[in-house]
Amino acid sequence: xxxxxxxxTPALHDWNLDPQAAVQLQKELxxxxxxxxxxGPVKLIGGADISFNLYxxxxxxxxxxxxxxxxxxxxxxxxTQTVDFPYIPGLLSFREIPTLLRAYEQLQQRPDVVMVDxxxxxxxxxxxxxxxxxxxxxxxxxxxxxxxxTGKFTAPGxxxxxxxxxxxxxxxxxxxxxxxxxxxxxxxxxxxxxxxxGALEIARHCLRKHKLPEPTxxxxxxxxxxxxxxxxx
DNA sequence: GCGACAG
DNA sequence: ATCTTGTCGC
Numbered sequence: 001x002x003x004x005x006x007x008x009t010p011a012l013h014d015w016n017l018d019p020q021a022a023v024q025l026q027k028e029l030x031x032x033x034x035x036x037x038x039x040g041p042v043k044l045i046g047g048a049d050i051s052f053n054l055y056x057x058x059x060x061x062x063x064x065x066x067x068x069x070x071x072x073x074x075x076x077x078x079x080t081q082t083v084d085f086p087y088i089p090g091l092l093s094f095r096e097i098p099t100l101l102r103a104y105e106q107l108q109q110r111p112d113v114v115m116v117d118x119x120x121x122x123x124x125x126x127x128x129x130x131x132x133x134x135x136x137x138x139x140x141x142x143x144x145x146x147x148x149x150t151g152k153f154t155a156p157g158x159x160x161x162x163x164x165x166x167x168x169x170x171x172x173x174x175x176x177x178x179x180x181x182x183x184x185x186x187x188x189x190x191x192x193x194x195x196x197x198g199a200l201e202i203a204r205h206c207l208r209k210h211k212l213p214e215p216t217x218x219x220x221x222x223x224x225x226x227x228x229x230x231x232x233x
Numbered sequence: 234g235c236g237a238c239a240g
Numbered sequence: 241a242t243c244t245t246g247t248c249g250c
Contacts, residue, residue, distance in 0.1 A: 053242065056242095090238075092239055146240090150239095
């Protein structure tokens, strides 16, 4: 019985860590981050999101795959399990990635890039959930968050697609992106195997009529659907 | 020491 | 993150 029947990724590291060890691990993993242009054109883009009921340790994860040109969902997977790692700002990946990974492994198609709900390198140690997910899966990733975690930014212009850099000292970590007029911006940053310009270009491409780019928006809708179905039954 | 703090 | 209807503003 070879361990190849499900497209699992060789474990990069243990997930059963305490917060102190998790911070130490982040400091080691950050050395492996590669911010570079994509190797080729994007045909498929993934979206990843987590959902759970308040005060519940039962997590629900969904991965969606969209055709990059039409932004139509062509595949989706779902997984649910209990989680014990607490929510600690800066350590979100240790709470959410294990469940996301189980959903990701069920995909029949490998997206060329995955958009994760949360930050990429726009993180105190440059190890946001999108970056961590990219390192673990070996896939290009970007983060799209609804709130800033670290760094400074000035308000982007008023039109859809307008962006302003997120700065940490002299480093640019990502962009505040006006995804929809009259709405607060979202925060986009590269995760892994993608560069700043690529992350911004992809996020812009995925904008439609809503605040959230399609991959993240679809993953959010889908995972909530699943959670409610599992809850009120 | 104080305030901030993704989901 | 999630619970929720209407309502104010462009």
